[in-house]
Amino acid sequence: MTATDELIDRYIAAWNETDPNLRRDLIARTWRADGSYLDPVMAGDGVEGIDAMIAGVQARFPGFVMRRVGEVDAHNDRVRFGWALGPDGGEPVVGGTDFGVTDGERLAAITGFIDFAPA
Amino acid sequence: MTATDELIDRYIAAWNETDPNLRRDLIARTWRADGSYLDPVMAGDGVEGIDAMIAGVQARFPGFVMRRVGEVDAHNDRVRFGWALGPDGGEPVVGGTDFGVTDGERLAAITGFIDFAPA
Numbered sequence: 001m002t003a004t005d006e007l008i009d010r011y012i013a014a015w016n017e018t019d020p021n022l023r024r025d026l027i028a029r030t031w032r033a034d035g036s037y038l039d040p041v042m043a044g045d046g047v048e049g050i051d052a053m054i055a056g057v058q059a060r061f062p063g064f065v066m067r068r069v070g071e072v073d074a075h076n077d078r079v080r081f082g083w084a085l086g087p088d089g090g091e092p093v094v095g096g097t098d099f100g101v102t103d104g105e106r107l108a109a110i111t112g113f114i115d116f117a118p119a
Numbered sequence: 120m121t122a123t124d125e126l127i128d129r130y131i132a133a134w135n136e137t138d139p140n141l142r143r144d145l146i147a148r149t150w151r152a153d154g155s156y157l158d159p160v161m162a163g164d165g166v167e168g169i170d171a172m173i174a175g176v177q178a179r180f181p182g183f184v185m186r187r188v189g190e191v192d193a194h195n196d197r198v199r200f201g202w203a204l205g206p207d208g209g210e211p212v213v214g215g216t217d218f219g220v221t222d223g224e225r226l227a228a229i230t231g232f233i234d235f236a237p238a
Binding site: 038039040043073075076078080097099111113 | 157158159162192194195197199216218220230232
């Protein structure tokens with residue numbers, strides 16, 4: 001497992017961590033302080049902004065779990081990977097592909113795209 | 120056809136333009152002056168750097184044509200699209216997904232990822 005694989009595992013784990021203190025610590029270890037997230041329906045800037053964004057998704061979709069789908073594909077300081085979100089143990093409801101830029105240790109930016117979603 | 124669709128069409132057209140003057144003009148209309156391209160095997164910075172990179176690929180794979188595959192998927196100032204490269208009229212040899220950031224009019228950055236390539 002590469003350092004980038006571990007970074008993306010921490011990123012996914014942060015989406016699933018519902019303890020506020022643990023989630024914030026995980027985000028701070030995973031993201032640069034000036035990191036940013038952007039997808040078609042939400043955005044978060046900095047550790048606090050990303051934490052608030054994830055807390056909002058958790059509140060809206062209680063019991064949902066984010067999973068990585070497929071391999072992490074990385075080159076230079078760039079990365080992409082698939083993900084799916086749905087009820088724990090159930091079929092995913094939404095899935096997509098995230099593109100990221102890292103600083104070698106932490107995430108600088110993630111852009112999310114949706115691959116499938118409810119009609 | 121959206122402005123982003125047209126931008127990506129110009130981007131693809133630049134890869135296929137073998138007249139040096141026309142290609143450079145197309146790149147200058149498509150990319151910001153400080154635009155940058157990065158994939159697992161090559162990189163180009165600025166209009167001159169991107170032009171030299173594309174000229175190198177054209178010299179190495181004469182007669183090959185780049186095509187867009189599928190729809191352009193855009194949100195905010197971000198875009199992704201598939202592409203394939205191969206002999207004109209033949210099966211593609213290499214294909215991938217490009218992820219880009221625009222300034223609303225021109226490309227600021229493209230990161231290429233490979234989806235299939237010769238073993």
